[in-house]
Amino acid sequence: MDIIDTHCHVIAEDREQYPWSPIGGKASAWATSRPVTTEDMAARMDEAGILQSVLVQATTAYGYNNSYVRDSAAAHPERFLAVGTFDPLAAAAPERLALALQGQGLAGVRLFTSGSTVPTQGEWFAAPETYPFWRAAAELDVTVCLQLRLGAATGQLVDVLERFPTVRVLLDHIGYPDIAAGPARAGKEVAELAGHPGLHLKLTHRNLEPLHAVGEEAIEFLTPVVESFGAGRIAWGSNLPAAEQSLPELVDLARTVLAPLPAAARQEIFAGTARRLYSSLGRLGS
Template sequence: MDVVDAHCHIISEDPAAYPKAPIGGKQSEWAATRPVTAEGMISRMDETGIAQSVLVQATTHYGYDNSYVLDSCRSRPERFVAVGTVDPLRPDAAANLKATVGAGGLAGVRLFTSGSTVPTQGEWFVAPETFPFWEQAGELELPVCLQMRLGPATAQLVELLERFPGVKVLLDHIGYPDIAASPARAGAEVAELAAHPGLHLKLTHRNLERLRDAGEQAWDFLGPVVEAFGAQRIAWGSNCPAAEQSLPELLALAREVLAGLPERDRQEIFAGTARRLYPSLGDHES
């Protein structure tokens, strides 16, 4: 089966060429203890049987400096596309966004509003100052990965999706729904968001581990979510090396949890959705 990893991170061994500059000034633990270079990622992909990957900026290591993911994609365009972190609050955000895409540029962008080093959920991603950014992203048909936590900020997400229905928003880690507390309740909350056609889901180990632990109740989440969104709006990402498991283990986890889905749905989740979101991947399909 064709596999595209829609979410992995790389870190250079050359801090002089690619200096550390984490958002908020705090480096993530995984970036310090188990970094993987672009070359190392290719080795892991080959070991796992993964054709291509989306290099998502390691925001908690490089902040807004996307040099390393861009350089890595330019050197191996048959294996990688780049998603870089940007600041949509910049007065020149729209012009800057337009300048970063295209041949040899970013295939998508990421807004980092919450995470292990940013525990307080930011709601600035829908501030009026960001509207030119969102308008430009829509005009460019550029996917925007949104790292956020569902909950109090879900209202802001809905506001964004309603205001900019043409923008493709890819919700990292599905917004960390609380599957462990109640797969059914979490599934219903996520499925409700499918009413917004621009919203896509990125399924990673942060969700898959909870679903594996839920056993048969995993389908109380997966059933309504897949039915509401369709597999065509769900993409798998490993989150390697932020995840502690190896890349083969992360892919095996996904295959185990999703084994009950029809093959056509698994094909979409493991590759088809990513290839539509990032058309340049299709130019190098193996």
């Protein structure tokens, strides 16, 4: 099966060339305890049978300095493309976005509004001051990865999607729905967002681990989500090395949980959706 990883992180050994400046002032534990360089990532991809990967900025190491993911993608254009963290509140955000995409080699951008080192969910991504950014993102036809937690930020997410219906948003970790508390309820919560056509879901180990843990009940989450969004709006990402497992183990986890889905749906989730989210993936290595 063709596999593209839409969510993995790389950390350079050289901290002088690539200094750390984590958002929130605190680095994530995984970045310090089990970093993976670009070269290491390529080797692990070979071991796992992964053709191409999207290097998502390690925000809790480098903050808004996207140099390493940009340089990594430039050095290995046949294997990688880069998604960098972006500040939509900064001055001249539309112009900066265009430069990042057209002059600095980014294939997409990420807004990091909540995470392991940013425990309070930020609502700033939907503030009126960000509207020029969202308008530019739609005009530039760029995929915007959005790291947030549903519940705390669902209202703001819906506001953005309603104001900018043509913008393409890829929701990191599906917004961390509480699958453990009830797969059916979590599935319904996510499925209710499917009416916004620009919203896509990034399925990672943050979701696959709890789905695996609930066993046969996993289908109670998968069925409403896949039926409402369609597999063509869902993309798999490993989240290595934030995920502790090896890359082959993460691929096997996804295959196991998604086994009840039709083969065509699994192919969309593992590769087809990624190629539509990032059109340059189809040209890498060609």
